[in-house]
Amino acid sequence: MGYPLETDRYVGMSAGKESIVREFSTFCIPQNCQGYRVPQWVIDRTLHRLLIHLVDNSLRATKDAWARYFLLTAQQYDRTVNLTVSGLPECQLDRWIDRLIKAAPEANQGMRGIHHQFVARQNEAVVVDFLRTPISSSDPQGVAAQQFLSAYLQPPCWYAARHFHSTKIAPSQLSYEYSLEDCFQIATEQTIQPVKLLQHFQLERRNITLRTYAEKTLERVLQRIIQLKTIQNDSTWKLLRYLSQKELTASLQAEGYSQLNITSYTLIWRCFKEIYQTKQIKQNQLPLPTKQQLQEMGDRYNQRRKPYEIIEPIAQETISTWLEAIARSVRVYRSSDAMLDRLLQDHQPSDGLADLMQLEQTTQVGTIVRQAFLGLPAIAQIALNLWFGLELTHAEILQLLKSQLGIEKQYQLSRQIKRYKKLLLTSILEQLNEHDFEIQVNVFDRLTEALDEYLVDYCKSYFYPFLQNHIQQLQSHEKLILYLHYQQHWEDKKIAEAFNLKSSIPSRVITLNLSFQSCLKNAIQTDLGIDLSHCDARLTNFVEIWLKESAILDMGDVNNVES
Structure with missing residues (x-):
C-alpha cells in the first residue's frame, strides 16, 4: 500500500x-x-x-x-x-x-x-x-x-x-x-x-x-x-430417530420440496419415530427397520393421512425410499455453507442476563444475590461454587461431596443443584419485591434461564481472592512475565529477551501456573475441607482464564521493560 x-x-x-x-x-x-x-x-x-x-x-x-x-x-x-x-x-x-x-x-x-x-x-x-x-x-x-x-x-x-x-x-x-x-x-x-x-x-x-x-x-x-x-457419521436410522421436526422441515424446504411433499414426509417420519424402537448394534449404528415395522409404519400413515389432505396411500416398498431421502436432505442441510448462520441464530443471546444486569445497576442486586446465596445451606453453597465456579463435573463433585449430600448417583446431584438454584432465585425475587421492584412473569422466566450465566461469574469470584493473595508472594519480574504473556500476548522470544532469560518462557509460565494451583488447593482444603488433588485439569483451566481476564498484575515496570 x-x-x-x-x-x-x-x-x-x-x-x-x-x-x-x-x-x-x-x-x-x-x-x-x-x-x-x-x-x-x-x-x-x-x-x-x-x-x-x-x-x-x-x-x-x-x-x-x-x-x-x-x-x-x-x-x-x-x-x-x-x-x-x-x-x-x-x-x-x-x-x-x-x-x-x-x-x-x-x-x-x-x-x-x-x-x-x-x-x-x-x-x-x-x-x-x-x-x-x-x-x-x-x-x-x-x-x-x-x-x-x-x-x-x-x-x-x-x-x-x-x-x-x-x-x-x-x-x-x-x-x-x-x-x-x-x-x-x-x-x-x-x-x-x-x-x-x-x-x-x-x-x-x-x-x-x-x-x-x-x-x-x-x-x-x-x-x-x-x-x-458426529451425527453425520450416524446411520440413516439413528439420524432419523434423533432428528427434530424443526430441522426436518428446514431441510426439506431448503431442498425445494412442495408443501404437500413436506407434509407427507413429515407424517411418515412421525410414524417411523413412534414404531421404530430398537437397540444400538455398534457405535453410531442402528439396524434396518424390519418388514413388520415397515408394514406398521405404512398402516399408521394411511390411517392418519386424510386430516392432512394427503390423497394417495403409501406402499410399503416406498417407505424406506422416503426415509432415506429425508436423511439425505438433512445431511446436505447440515453440511451447507449456511450452517454457521443457523447455529448463531439458534444461540442468540438471551435477554434474561441483560435483565439481570439491568436490575443490578438499578437495585444493587449484587448485594441481594450475595445475601440470598449466603442464606443457602453451607453444602449448597459449596456444591454451587464447585459446579459454577470451578466447573467440576457431576462425577467429580459427587466424589468430593457424596457423604455430605447423602446421594449416590449423578442424576440425583443434577436434581439437587436445580433445587438449590430454585431456592436461590426465589429468595432473590422475594428480596427484590421487598424493595418495591415488580417482576413480571415473562421476566421471571428469563431470569430463571439467565441465573446459570450469572452464577458462573459470581461463583468464580469466590476463588479469586485466594489467587490474588498469592500474587503478593511473587517477585516483580514474575508478575510482569505473567502480565505480558497472558494479558498483553507478547511473543515468548520477546519476553525472554526483555528479561535476558535463557530458560523457555512457556516452562516458566507453567511453573508459575502450578504455584497458583497449589495455593488454590491449599486454600480450599483449609476453607472448605475439600481435597482437589484429583482435579488438576480443572484447576489449570481455571487459573489460566483468571490470569487472562481477571488477575490484577503489577504493570508498573512495563515501560522500563519496553525501553
Whole structure:
C-alpha cells in the first residue's frame, strides 16, 4: 500500500499503542511444552505495519473500544448478514456512535475518539485505504477491519477450545477423535468471517465486552459443530430417530420440496419415530427397520393421512425410499455453507442476563444475590461454587461431596443443584419485591434461564481472592512475565529477551501456573475441607482464564521493560 516500513518494530511507540497494535495483529499457534498445550503468539507483519500507522500514540482507547469500532467498520463492507448498521452511510456513522454512547456510555465512549481521529486524518493515504479498500482486492473477506477482528478473536478461540476440550471432549469417547488442536482449528475457522460470528452482538448492551461475548459464542458454536460432525457419521436410522421436526422441515424446504411433499414426509417420519424402537448394534449404528415395522409404519400413515389432505396411500416398498431421502436432505442441510448462520441464530443471546444486569445497576442486586446465596445451606453453597465456579463435573463433585449430600448417583446431584438454584432465585425475587421492584412473569422466566450465566461469574469470584493473595508472594519480574504473556500476548522470544532469560518462557509460565494451583488447593482444603488433588485439569483451566481476564498484575515496570 506504499507505507514506509518501520526500521524497528516498536521504536517511538507508547505502551498503550504497542498493546493495541499487538492485540489486533497477533495470531495463535498451539505448541507443546512439558506435556501442556500452550499458545505461541505470532505477529502478522502486514497487519502489524498497517496498525502502526493507523493507531495514534496520543489516543487513549481500550482494546474493546477498538474492537467495537473495527466491527462497525467491517459491517459496512459485509453484505452477507443483515445487520442494523450494515451499509450505513458514512455521514450517519457519527450519529450512530452517539446513539450507542447514549445507550451504553462506558462501553462505547472510546469509539468516538477513534472515529474523530480518523475524520481528522481523512486526507492521509493510510486512513483512506483502511476505510475504503480491502487489504487484498481479490479477497472479499480481506477488509482490514475484518482481519484485525480475526486476530483479536484468537485468544477467545484458544480459551473457548481449551475449555470445551477439557470439560466436554477429554472426559468422553470423543477424545480419540478430537484433539485440542482440532477444537482450536474449528473455532478459528469461524473467525474468518468475524462480522457473521458477531452478528448478534448488541453494542448497546452494558457489562459485556466483545471478546467475552465471542468466547461464549465460540464455545456454543464449537459444541454444536462437533455434535453435527458426529451425527453425520450416524446411520440413516439413528439420524432419523434423533432428528427434530424443526430441522426436518428446514431441510426439506431448503431442498425445494412442495408443501404437500413436506407434509407427507413429515407424517411418515412421525410414524417411523413412534414404531421404530430398537437397540444400538455398534457405535453410531442402528439396524434396518424390519418388514413388520415397515408394514406398521405404512398402516399408521394411511390411517392418519386424510386430516392432512394427503390423497394417495403409501406402499410399503416406498417407505424406506422416503426415509432415506429425508436423511439425505438433512445431511446436505447440515453440511451447507449456511450452517454457521443457523447455529448463531439458534444461540442468540438471551435477554434474561441483560435483565439481570439491568436490575443490578438499578437495585444493587449484587448485594441481594450475595445475601440470598449466603442464606443457602453451607453444602449448597459449596456444591454451587464447585459446579459454577470451578466447573467440576457431576462425577467429580459427587466424589468430593457424596457423604455430605447423602446421594449416590449423578442424576440425583443434577436434581439437587436445580433445587438449590430454585431456592436461590426465589429468595432473590422475594428480596427484590421487598424493595418495591415488580417482576413480571415473562421476566421471571428469563431470569430463571439467565441465573446459570450469572452464577458462573459470581461463583468464580469466590476463588479469586485466594489467587490474588498469592500474587503478593511473587517477585516483580514474575508478575510482569505473567502480565505480558497472558494479558498483553507478547511473543515468548520477546519476553525472554526483555528479561535476558535463557530458560523457555512457556516452562516458566507453567511453573508459575502450578504455584497458583497449589495455593488454590491449599486454600480450599483449609476453607472448605475439600481435597482437589484429583482435579488438576480443572484447576489449570481455571487459573489460566483468571490470569487472562481477571488477575490484577503489577504493570508498573512495563515501560522500563519496553525501553
